[in-house]
Amino acid sequence: MTTADATLVEARLIHTRAHGPKDWLPLVLTVLSSMSAAGIARAETSPPEGPVEVGAPSAEPSPSSPTITVAPAQPTEAVPIEPTHGPSSSAFLSHHFQWAAHDDRTPQVAVNFGLLQLALGGFNVAGELRYRRVWLEYSHGLDLTLNDVGGFGLSSTERQQALHVYVPYTTGFGVGVTLLDELWLGVEFKDHKYEVNAPGGPAARYNTYSIGPVLGYKLFIVRGLFANAYLRYWPTVATTLDGGKVTLQGTNGPVVHDAHDWGLFANLALGYAFDL
DSSP states (O other): OHHHHHHHHHHHHHHHHOSSHHHHHHHHHHHHHHHHHHHHHHHHSSSSSOOOOOOOSSSSSTTTSSSOOOOOOOOOOOOOOOOOOOOOSSSSOOOOOOOOOOOOOEEEEEEEEEEEEEEEEEEEEEEEEEEEEEEEEEEEEEETTTTTHHHTSSOOOHHTTTTTEEEEHHHHHHHHHHHBBHHHHEEEEEEEEEEEEOOTTTOEEEEEEEEEEEEEEEEEEETTTTEEEEEEEEEEEEEESGOOOOOOOOTTTOOOEOOOOOEEEEEEEEEEEEOO
């Protein structure tokens, strides 16, 4: 039986017992109370008005469900890739050409051998240490005969006098800086030992010392294998000869010999470099 039906039965019972105005008051209060209760019951049991959206999110999140906030991904900057050059390259031509001077932050050591010295019947070895754009070099040549290759290493006066000029050693060091790509400029300090004689005469022995600029270019071929091209100027700044000259005795009579001066000359070397 519903609440409304129960109210109706109760109201009829009160009505049958009511005889005066004072008996009608309970009837009225009973009806009003029953109507209020029925309205509340309908409100609790009746479905919501309007269409119901299935799966729609609730207006307010559940207090027990934590809210997770995902930050947007930050764009990453592309890191430039340095081109490989010299010992770090596996290409056939391991040289990376550029206008800017190569400025490697890895120290590099190299050993090279001069080709001109081989042509003069001798030998030359040079060791090199480079860091960033600065390089240090030490070289030592020995057993050079300047009369070889058609007197290539002689001055015009020495050739006219038919002198024989032998260099037991030439040694020294240099320091320089890379200007662009692998082109470098430096200054060298050298000590040269000579044995010079006129035809049929005894040899005079002396030393000269030179300080002069050097311009070089290094071309990497395969990994650390490289070719060095040099243009050097070695002027004589001091000598052990008094007055810078000596009189030589020979079969054709005495000749005055001025201390040998290397002057301007070119050379080519092959070597190998290693990154430390």
